[in-house]
Amino acid sequence: MNTHSPSKIEATPDLFFSGSHWHTVLACFLGWTLDAFDFFVVVFLVGTLAESFQVSKADIVLTLTATLATRPAGAFVFGLLADRYGRRRSLMANVIFYSLIEVLCGFAPSFTVFIILRALYGLGMGGEWGIGASLAMESVPRRWRGILSGVLQSGYSVGYLLAAVAARIILPVWGWRAMFWIGASPALLALYIRAGVPESKAWLRHREASVRAILQTVGRNWKAFCYLVLMMTMMMFLSHGTQDLYPDFLKTAHNISASTVSDIAVFYNIGAIIGAIVFGHLSERFGRRRAMLGAFGLAFVVIPFWAFGGSIGVLAAGAFLMQMGVQGAWGIIPAHLSELSPDSVRGLLPGLSYHLGILIASPTNTIEYALRDHVGYAWAMAGFEIAVILIGGTVIALGREQKGKDFLKGSTAAIRGAP
Template sequence: MDVLSHLRALNGDQRNAFIACFLGWTLDAFDYFILVFVVQSIAKDFQVGVPAVTIAITLTLAFRPVGALIFGLIADRFGRRPALMIDVIFYSLMELLSGFAPSLTALLVLRALFGIAMGGEWGVGASLAMESIPERSRGFFSGVLQSGYVIGYLLAAVVFAVAYPYVGWRGMFFIGSIPALLAVFLRLGVKESPAWRQAQERGRASTGNIWHAIIHRFPLFLYLVVLMTAFQFMSHGTQDLYPTFLQAQHKLTPQVTGTIAIIYNIGALLGCVLFGTLSQKIGRRRAIIIAQVLALLITPLWAFSSTVLMLTIGAFLMQFMVQGAFGVIPAHLNELSPAEVRGTFPGLTYQLGNLIAAANATI
């Protein structure tokens, strides 16, 4: 992979736009994954069972389509940049308030609201990034962009391993509120998507276009929702409760759990970039299928190993393949979506998949 040639292909405006979207998705994922590391601690503090706390994960996923629709409509009507700024501030505020939750009920409400913000970030950020990137480099940067989700998980694992013993689960959420600072960078350093500006000039930026696009492209819309449902089951099914699995079933300490999470997220990061770049050469669908078939073959090692070493190897390989397949998705969804509703269409189909797969953790 000629990484430097891809980086040199970007001008300053394109680079700033991509960095902002990458950081937004990274920090959004960081805020989401903080919860998966502290499920047991929250259950103990509120004197409830672990399944009761996993409802918070379900609500976050279930409310993401609401955010995708709201912030997508804002992005298509008023521009990608202002929608992304509002979204980042909103999810940072919900993360901060989560640390002050006086009861499990309050926490569930706050995580549902956080889900709205999280749902808005991916679609708007992916459209701004992909619309700003040269076509020949889109596969590479698709993988890098989706790897922001992985890096967010990695950051959460590092913070959990290092800070959790000192700050507890509430302090973890306080740390997660820091991304609000990203809004300053978005305001000062990022220009609006050139594709959105062109649509605005042609008079095609209208909130009503999304319904027209869904009705007239319903087979495509349905296909993408079903596709993303399968992807979300695959991703969340291998990630969200894996730290709890390591702690509850294998009795591993937070430090060991955090270390294994760091290692398998390095695998996920490498997979995202590799398969995203590979998709530029062999096609999006073929790259996705290769990664998914390999993930199936790795499942026994990942799920049924009994030693720390083998669990770590299985988790590394599983996330390399699962997130490798996901690394193709930002480019794939944006290329399949109608240009005039690209702020809404990819994010809405992506998050409706999340809605259908939302009960994954609780199940």
């Protein structure tokens, strides 16, 4: 529903950045970075938390599952709020919510309370990406959408690196609870958003009059929604299949020490950040799908070095290039999903597709671990990713794109291909 006349809403210039553009991108980047940091804190505290709460490591891993399981619900709730009441206010509410829950995790007196809080945290984590992606992509000039999509998505890898640094610096001195207490810092971001981030002009133009109208729009576009969920499922298989078990793989299959594995993880996350930005930029020149397929191709050709490298140097280089490819494809996702989503549900559809994909792909580690017992660790990792890259590449190639879509006036770009 258009509630503002076209004369009152001017299109975003295609060439220049204003101060409000920088404020918006920075706020959305920091929101995703700090959200990812809060999630990965638990990854670095599995053993410590198990000892503190006197439970098994498997129980602590279950808290990660609880967070993942509630993320789609968070994407749905906060996505609806973003489409009904605006990106800016919804993002502020989301940041305050997940910051509060993170701080409370540091005060958890028992494992039961902790796992409940981590499930609640999943609601906040699920909501942030969709709101941040829609606000950033709707606000920036179209010609900058690709590279800034990569910058935005690289916040996930930056959050991982910050969690790794915190585990080395904060944990030994102040203990595990302080790791969660610093989660209060994102709440300050809400003040920054209020002061420096304007509301999306695209939302002002296309906002619906009711929640029912938003849901009806989703229903009318169910085929597109199903395609986005399928694509995001393959993307989740790709990223989690190359990241989650890789440190354990290096320790178990290649007998590399824990400290060296930690250094390698930092190294390949730097590759991930570079890949997201580089391929995001390339997507402006060659198109979203071609750039994603190029990133898939890079990931495919380095599999022998990533899985079967004969030395630490080869494995590290393979992992660096692997994550350049994997996160290179991911760097295009914020722009690609935003452009494929209907104007009036851009706060809901991308985020919900994203988090339903991760829910469907949640057995990734279980599948790879089961394959390990039959074909060995290296072939389990390599074989799984070969299949994922081939199938995922096909899904992307047969899909469509709307690169350069004008979010204020509707699509002015040719739709290439068909789903």
